[in-house]
Amino acid sequence: MSDKKTKATASRLLEAAIEVFAKYGFDGASTRMLVNEAGVNISAIPYYFGSKEGLYEAVIEHIITTVLARQEEKSKEIFQALNKTDLTKGQARALLHDFVTSFIDILLSQRTSPSMVEIMIREQIHPSSVFDRFYDEMLKPTHEILTHLTAFLIGRKPECEEAILCTHTILGQFVIFKTHQELMLRRAGWQQYGLREMDAIKMMVLRNVDAILDANRKNEP
């Protein structure tokens, strides 16, 4: 029973911390806000996580684990496809479309885990001391596998600069709808990204991704 309670307190604090850090940032979030949101005593932070910074690190750890678990299947699928000798461009393109579509869902939908996304986006813009882990365990592997796919589709080697640049521009297509969300909503007169809006974004992005790949294809024009 004491184990049960322990876990409940620590994990309630962790979950609340995801929300609060996402909303106010590390500096903007106070320990009092964190414990009030979680409904736990203020001493729970040093007790379970050593310090406020330790709690933040635990949040990052949790995000990495969660996101990797969610991506695992898709990444494996792409990895296996890339190792097949008879992979067609059509199949590769379908894999990329699928990846982009689910990426857009995770990034923009309020249903999945908006707070984790917020924190990840914040870390990109001001990398803190945890950014190295973020990069090594999550960003690099994901970016790499996408680069492999892109490289195959434009007829280049996966280590080449063109493939990396091209991959980054493909990501930029939809990441901007998160980083410049407020601008987009106001310009389009939208209240939020609902189902209809998400579909419009996906359609535009997929069309553009295809156009970009065609424009960067090396051999057969």
Place this chain on the structure above:
Amino acid sequence: MSDKKTKATASRLLEAAIEVFAKYGFDGASTRMLVNEAGVNISAIPYYFGSKEGLYEAVIEHIITTVLARQEEKSKEIFQALNKTDLTKGQARALLHDFVTSFIDILLSQRTSPSMVEIMIREQIHPSSVFDRFYDEMLKPTHEILTHLTAFLIGRKPECEEAILCTHTILGQFVIFKTHQELMLRRAGWQQYGLREMDAIKMMVLRNVDAILDANRKNEP
């Protein structure tokens, strides 16, 4: 002479504040950091700007003014071109290329004003109370004029959703090189965005912009 000194103190504080707010964010920057960086007394903040928040507002004001002044010529040029009845697609595309190129320079070059860009990017991600002014005076007019240009190039009306979405994806192409700068540098093995790197980015982005416009063109395929 007292006027001279006044101006010197207030403006030194303002300029230092741009650097410090850019580096640490509003919450992360303390009044002591601000005045130390500026080499002025701590009382200068409430004396000249009322409060730390007032100083931040003055920084935003300064950024808006500076950026608008820098864009004024190009915006006017585009505005006049769009009002010509005989504007060709080629001319419009050249104007867009020119705008995108100088946008990339401002956004990514260390020479121009990296701190102002940092603050602008931060405001996009967590809009604060000053975001409205930011949007009304800077973002909206700039986004609108780009949308007009894009709409003309894809054969749509400037108010239509497609044109707004397409404009946003075009911006995303290169904004991601700022928002996800650390990721890009590490993936490419670059130390910074130097001249060579900027050229590689510009070449890729302009090629993709053309491809996107062609893919979204309504009438003549």
Place this chain on the structure above:
DNA sequence: GTCTATAGTCGGATAGAC
């Protein structure tokens, strides 16, 4: 494991001499 109480620090803002 969880609580209260509090230590110790640093935050922004002010009062008042010069």
Place this chain on the structure above:
DNA sequence: GTCTATCCGACTATAGAC
């Protein structure tokens, strides 16, 4: 206009009772 000194509140972290 500029300085020093200081207030007061909020912060994180800890000590120690239960």
